Amino acid sequence: MSQARVPAWVTVALLPAINVLLAFLVSALLFIYIDISPIDAAKVMWQGAFGYAEGIGYTLYYTTGFIFTGLAVAVAFHAGLFNIGGEGQAYIGGLGVGLVCLTLGEFAPWYIVFPVAIVVGGVFGAAWAFIPAYLQAKRGSHIVITTIMFNFIAASLMAYLLVEVLKPENTMATESRVFAVGSWLPKMHEFFALFGYEMSASPLNLSFFFALVCCVFVWLFIWHTRWGYEIRSVGSNPSAATYAGIKYVRIVCLTMLVSGMLAGFFALNVLQGELHQIKLNFVEGFGFTGIAVALMGRNHPIGVLLASLLFGFLYQGGAELSFEYGVDRNIVVVLQGLVILFCGALEHMLRPSIENTYLKLFAKTNEEAA
């Protein structure tokens, strides 16, 4: 018995939109509770994130980070793997990027350093993801557990390296020395100034373009190559994949290498683009939020891009909000949490009723057409 179907846009666009709206409604109740007018709060957030050039720059800077970690989780999802380790992979990727900037950056300009940092950061992130992948494929250790563990190992390893190896003498802060100025990734406003466009200064840098390239890459890789085909086969029906001669071990490892590589790219934006030194905990939970980004974005690059923009907005708008009203900065985390709750955990809560409503409203016309 074939079920009646609803068109794709209902599930892909309408449903997430309604879920986000619900999250905002509940956030509104929260604002009322802390004596802030929700409408004013929304205005402040919108103004802060999109209302002026610098704000937009910040929003897109955060968006860039979310794209990398979101894509990383999305790619793994296609093989049915839940990569919780984006946080650790991004952190270790940062080690790779940082080492390149600290060494090569001394005597090479950024346009030489950047490609090398892409390769090394990607390799470092991929390598960190490879170990859990291998353990999953060969030994059956569950990847969720191992990637979580590897986040802790990454944190300890980086803390050790920062304190014992990378920290310059005579400083108390757990951070490496600052990269040579020549190796810094140009900021977007600097880049556009070359062509005569004036933009306000913001941390937004060239890695944003690279993030967009990665979106295209993921789209091509997953839907237009035989490897992506094999990944999706393993993710949708492992026994059919085996029947088709697709090697599970190889695909799990390949998927996680690509996933870890994308997470590793995160450091390009934050380290080479903005901080210019390796700092303790520079990933700041972006790796975990990548899971929510991928969930919301339905593991599709366009969805990930849009979800990243939403989270970038929440991040930047929320920062402005706490500045304006003096509320705790963690209000952003609450907002994020609500969005994740409604779009991720409660994703299917409204689905049946929305689908039924749609069918009731539009099924008649379909039937007449049929």
Place this chain on the structure above:
Amino acid sequence: MSQEQAYAIELSHIDKKFGAVHANRDISLQVPKGTIHGIIGENGAGKSTLMSIIYGFYKADKGSMMIDGKPFLPSSSQDAIASGVGMVHQHFMLVETFTVLENVVLGAEDGWKLNESLASAKLKLEELATSYGLEVPVDAIVGELPVGLQQRVEILKALYRGAKILILDEPTGVLTPQEADHLFKILDKLRAQGTTIMIITHKLREVLAVTDNVSVMRQGAMVGHVATKDTSQEHLAEMMVGRKVLLKVDRGQAAPKQSLIEVKDLCYVDSSGVERVKKMSFSVRSGEIVGIAGVSGNGQSELLSLLGGIIKPTSGEIVLNNNTISAANPSDPQLVRAMGVGHIPEDRHKMGLINKFEAQEAYIMGYHQLPMYNKGLLQDKKAINQSCQTNMDKWDVRPADPTLKTANFSGGNQQKLVIAREMEQDPDVLLVGQPTRGVDIGAIEYIHQQVISSRDAGKAVLLVSVELDEIMNLADRIIVLFDGAVVGEVNSDDANEQILGLMMANIMPEHLKKGAKPQGEQS
């Protein structure tokens, strides 16, 4: 049937739509009390929907129902049970780790003290068991019972809840012919005691054997009611499909040549240490169809997986088209395909297709590495689309739309897609598992013809099926498996249902053992 006789269940003008799908159209049905009533129809004809409406899973959009002349409007299966309707599902709803008694009582415990209700249930159960000939070991763990007995537990569950009307969904799908016969005897007894039984099935022979009346459904509508004694298989098939159907394809004489599949002392022990395939030896020659018969779960699936390179033999060897596969020299599905082997898997949902994929994506499964489907690093989407389109047209896969999701095709069309994929690569060896499982009669005819024509084109065909009719129709030689081992081999001209049935229960008939002339006639 006299008109005055009271009806156990009466449906009038039942109508049900799922969105744009009209699952049941204006269905009326009357089932006289104390009779066995068959409901037949192809997949998607609306049988299951109708039964789900009676059982309270769905609510009809229009129409009414009566039980024993009283209006009946179930809003849940509890309501249906309370009104005396019981259902035995095709896939048993049993807790395998519970005992028979616990399973029967589950959900119908009275009071909160389990011990007391178990004790009283045991008495009642034993009473039921003796009066209907439904003996089961009450304290045995259900998972350890053979399927035939598990089914009895399901029937007992329904009777324990006071069922006066019993609905059986494809009850013989998992039974040997002997077990099926036993079930029919039980049904006879139930009928004699006044229980009304409705059987949903696609096996025409069984409908004729056991029912009093038959109702035929097609495309959601009831196309006819007939008394079983006035009809025949051909007639019923015609009603189901809406045109004349060849139930038996004329397969002609086989002309076997060199051997393309050689299996020697093949053993397979699975990961939990159970020996699934025991010292199997046989061969299949070019230009013949060898059928593997047996109750499902007796090593057929493992045999197909071994031949298809999916699992590795523990010992023994397989020679496929002059390539040797053994424990020391294992293979994989890609290599096996490269040896010229096509593999139509037993379960198209589990292995043959990926429901989420578009038809064209499913169409290249296993062959997605071929240069014809790739252009440098990227897939050649155009070539894939064209290849799929061409063969959907050729194999009459409907709708012939390569971008439609696999899940949205009917069973028959999904199967045609799988068969087209495997046969279009022109393999020398064809492994065919359950080619017509869940496939409508019209498509069965077509698929059978294709299997035979590939035999005539000189391919070696190994056919695994649990449908004896199919094996006897198609195979030139039949090998019967029991518990992972070969029981024996018969020429299909010498085979009949009794002989195969005995062999499936691991009894090799004496006259076949000694090479004596068979006494049974061909069915």
